[in-house]
Amino acid sequence: MRKYVPKDSVQKKAYYTDRFHVVPSTPREDVSTDEVFAKHLETLSAKVEVKSARIELGSMVVEINHKDNYKAVEILRDECGYAQLTEMSAVDYLAKDGNFEVFYQLLNLKEAKRMRLVMRIEQGLAVESVVPLFKSANFAEREMFDMFGIVSNNHPLMKRIIMPDDWEGHPLLKTYPLQGDEFASWYEVDKIFGKDAREAIGPENRDPSRIDRYDTKRFSRVGYEVPFGADISEGETKTEIEYSKTFLVDYTKGSGKQLDKRK
Amino acid sequence: MQQPNKLSPFFENLNFERDDNTMVINFGPQHPSAHGQLRLVLELDGEQVVKAYPDIGYLHRGIEKMAENMTYNEFLPTTDRLDYIASTSNNYAYALAVEKLLGIEAPRRAQVIRTMLLELNRLISHLFFIATHALDVGAMSVFLYAFREREFAMDLMEDYCGARLTHSSVRIGGVPLDIPDGWLSQMRDFCDKVEYELEHTYNALLQENRIWKMRLEDVGVISPEDALSWGCTGPMLRGSGIAYDIRKEEPYELYSELDFDIPVADTNDSYGRYRLYMAEMTESIKIIRQLIPMYDETEPQLMAHAPKYISAPKEEIMTQNYALMQHFVLVTQGMRPPKGEVYVPTESPKGELGFYIKSEGEPYAYRLKCRAPSFYHTGLLQELLVGTYIADVVTIIGSTNIVFGEVDR
Numbered sequence: 001m002r003k004y005v006p007k008d009s010v011q012k013k014a015y016y017t018d019r020f021h022v023v024p025s026t027p028r029e030d031v032s033t034d035e036v037f038a039k040h041l042e043t044l045s046a047k048v049e050v051k052s053a054r055i056e057l058g059s060m061v062v063e064i065n066h067k068d069n070y071k072a073v074e075i076l077r078d079e080c081g082y083a084q085l086t087e088m089s090a091v092d093y094l095a096k097d098g099n100f101e102v103f104y105q106l107l108n109l110k111e112a113k114r115m116r117l118v119m120r121i122e123q124g125l126a127v128e129s130v131v132p133l134f135k136s137a138n139f140a141e142r143e144m145f146d147m148f149g150i151v152s153n154n155h156p157l158m159k160r161i162i163m164p165d166d167w168e169g170h171p172l173l174k175t176y177p178l179q180g181d182e183f184a185s186w187y188e189v190d191k192i193f194g195k196d197a198r199e200a201i202g203p204e205n206r207d208p209s210r211i212d213r214y215d216t217k218r219f220s221r222v223g224y225e226v227p228f229g230a231d232i233s234e235g236e237t238k239t240e241i242e243y244s245k246t247f248l249v250d251y252t253k254g255s256g257k258q259l260d261k262r263k
Numbered sequence: 264m265q266q267p268n269k270l271s272p273f274f275e276n277l278n279f280e281r282d283d284n285t286m287v288i289n290f291g292p293q294h295p296s297a298h299g300q301l302r303l304v305l306e307l308d309g310e311q312v313v314k315a316y317p318d319i320g321y322l323h324r325g326i327e328k329m330a331e332n333m334t335y336n337e338f339l340p341t342t343d344r345l346d347y348i349a350s351t352s353n354n355y356a357y358a359l360a361v362e363k364l365l366g367i368e369a370p371r372r373a374q375v376i377r378t379m380l381l382e383l384n385r386l387i388s389h390l391f392f393i394a395t396h397a398l399d400v401g402a403m404s405v406f407l408y409a410f411r412e413r414e415f416a417m418d419l420m421e422d423y424c425g426a427r428l429t430h431s432s433v434r435i436g437g438v439p440l441d442i443p444d445g446w447l448s449q450m451r452d453f454c455d456k457v458e459y460e461l462e463h464t465y466n467a468l469l470q471e472n473r474i475w476k477m478r479l480e481d482v483g484v485i486s487p488e489d490a491l492s493w494g495c496t497g498p499m500l501r502g503s504g505i506a507y508d509i510r511k512e513e514p515y516e517l518y519s520e521l522d523f524d525i526p527v528a529d530t531n532d533s534y535g536r537y538r539l540y541m542a543e544m545t546e547s548i549k550i551i552r553q554l555i556p557m558y559d560e561t562e563p564q565l566m567a568h569a570p571k572y573i574s575a576p577k578e579e580i581m582t583q584n585y586a587l588m589q590h591f592v593l594v595t596q597g598m599r600p601p602k603g604e605v606y607v608p609t610e611s612p613k614g615e616l617g618f619y620i621k622s623e624g625e626p627y628a629y630r631l632k633c634r635a636p637s638f639y640h641t642g643l644l645q646e647l648l649v650g651t652y653i654a655d656v657v658t659i660i661g662s663t664n665i666v667f668g669e670v671d672r
Contacts, residue, residue, distance in 0.1 A: 011332055012627055014599075014627070023602050023623075025603055056604065057605045086496070087617065087619065089619075091629070112512040135489075135646070139641070140639075143638075162320035164320070171328055
């Protein structure tokens with residue numbers, strides 16, 4: 001019987017996990033342990049519903065409802081001094097919880113504090129763009145759309161950024177295989193030669209470590225060399241290895257031309 | 264409207280015949296001044312840029328996807344390919360993020376070596392910046408001189424780890440190798456050499472150079488508000504008068520013990536940023552000089568002792584059965600960090616390089632996001648280039664110091 005492979009996540013899995021392995025968790029502290037963060041959280045929670053908050057490994061993590069994202073980022077920027085949005089992206093939790101986690105990584109330069117605003121959003125829903133607040137979200141939101149398919153509303157140019165415009169699929173989803181899917185294997189063939197050439201060319205090899213035993217255009221066997229592109233499906237004959245010969249020339253006698261004696 | 268068919272394929276965003284007087288040109292992706300695979304679609308009115316659209320993705324290799332399919336140690340050499348001018352800073356940023364997730368700290372000697380390598384990489388990267396920036400603007404001799412010094416730095420890297428570009432010279436939990444004999448004195452000579460050349464060659468060639476100043480002054484002006492809003496970090500942020508250096512504000516490694524200054528330029532233009540890079544090189548030399556005597560005071564341990572996550576030293580593996588067993592498990596299965604998430608920023612030569620790692624307790628990262636400074640600096644181009652002249656476009660791209668390995672990832 002074929003081994004069951006879950007379809008909702010095709011990423012690499014641990015091949016063996018000890019039965020008694022207990023997964024520890026990173027140390028988490030209450031926000032009240034840091035007075036600067038506590039003050040920021042207080043300002044934020046007065047206006048926006050905060051679902052959970054903690055300090056994890058030196059930075060505050062605050063979870064909010066996805067509808068409040070614009071308002072929350074605005075409050076953090078204007079009232080708490082988080083002047084820079086250094087990073088934003090998403091995490092795919094579709095297989096586990098059926099939603100994405102979108103995070104905004106913010107930096108307060110005056111107090112040298114970093115916090116992360118996280119929110120869960122169902123697939124198919126759009127987030128409100130924060131480009132009017134932070135222009136750095138322009139590229140970041142486009143990348144998030146490209147990689148996860150999460151659309152940002154009111155973004156000035158919501159299109160793919162890294163993948164080609166006519167690409168299908170979103171590469172960082174857990175359902176997207178590392179080597180690319182069916183569409184990816186035909187993309188360049190279709191683009192360069194046209195769909196008619198599919199049969200003659202075949203799908204693109206997207207596994208960089210694959211070696212085709214009968215491919216004499218890219219591989220050769222030492223001792224069994226054949227001409228470029230020769231058909232070896234019937235087997236190949238052994239060729240003697242020819243070593244290059246080095247001719248030793250004795251410069252001390254004969255011609256008598258020696259470099260150091262030249263003028 | 265274009266009517267694409269097989270003979271005339273579809274050109275993205277290109278519309279050469281327009282009703283108005285503007286012209287659309289493609290700058291790159293194969294352009295020597297584009298610093299890699301940058302394609303800029305520029306709309307020009309005469310020689311003035313009306314609209315700029317940076318198109319990236321020509322070097323996309325899916326490094327974040329690969330991180331989800333590799334164990335933590337397997338992924339480390341891949342980080343070399345982000346900012347390939349200064350690989351160690353990527354290795355280090357990644358290693359530091361994982362270390363913070365694991366809750367371990369590298370031993371003192373490893374910290375000294377790492378800090379030294381980081382600053383050496385900053386010198387390599389900044390020398391590269393001066394060289395290519397000057398070459399783009401037209402000062403070719405600076406390129407030759409700066410690459411000569413960069414070569415010495417790369418020789419030092421080669422002596423340490425055997426590689427010149429893709430170093431992988433940092434490991435999670437420490438460094439793999441101790442410093443070879445005579446390396447520190449070579450490093451000292453190198454510092455003297457660069458310091459001398461900075462003063463007598465680059466500054467002499469560029470600083471008061473009339474053409475250089477005409478090409479750079481008041482070109483690519485980024486206001487402090489824009490720099491913050493566009494997510495500029497590193498020299499781009501400090502070039503706009505905001506003194507924020509992660510080494511100083513959120514110190515990691517040995518930076519809290521070292522004495523160095525944060526140079527700031529308040530002219531906001533390319534010339535100010537050039538001066539800033541020169542000043543940063545002086546500071547790096549200062550840091551390296553302080554680190555050299557610190558090395559001798561340290562114990563010879565190179566990797567942190569954390570048997571759950573990090574293999575024992577080779578001698579122990581070859582002599583002790585239990586160390587060998589743990590090493591076998593760590594190599595075949597990979598380490599399993601605790602469940603949680605971490606974002607660690609570091610000050611790479613280009614700006615803030617941070618790794619966000621989301622771990623679910625598996626040997627594979629659930630999500631790894633690389634916050635690359637050049638990605639955001641490329642985004643800035645769409646606003647910065649508008650209104651400038653086509654000749655200044657090259658200067659501005661040069662002065663943003665973007666490298667496409669980390670833009671596209």
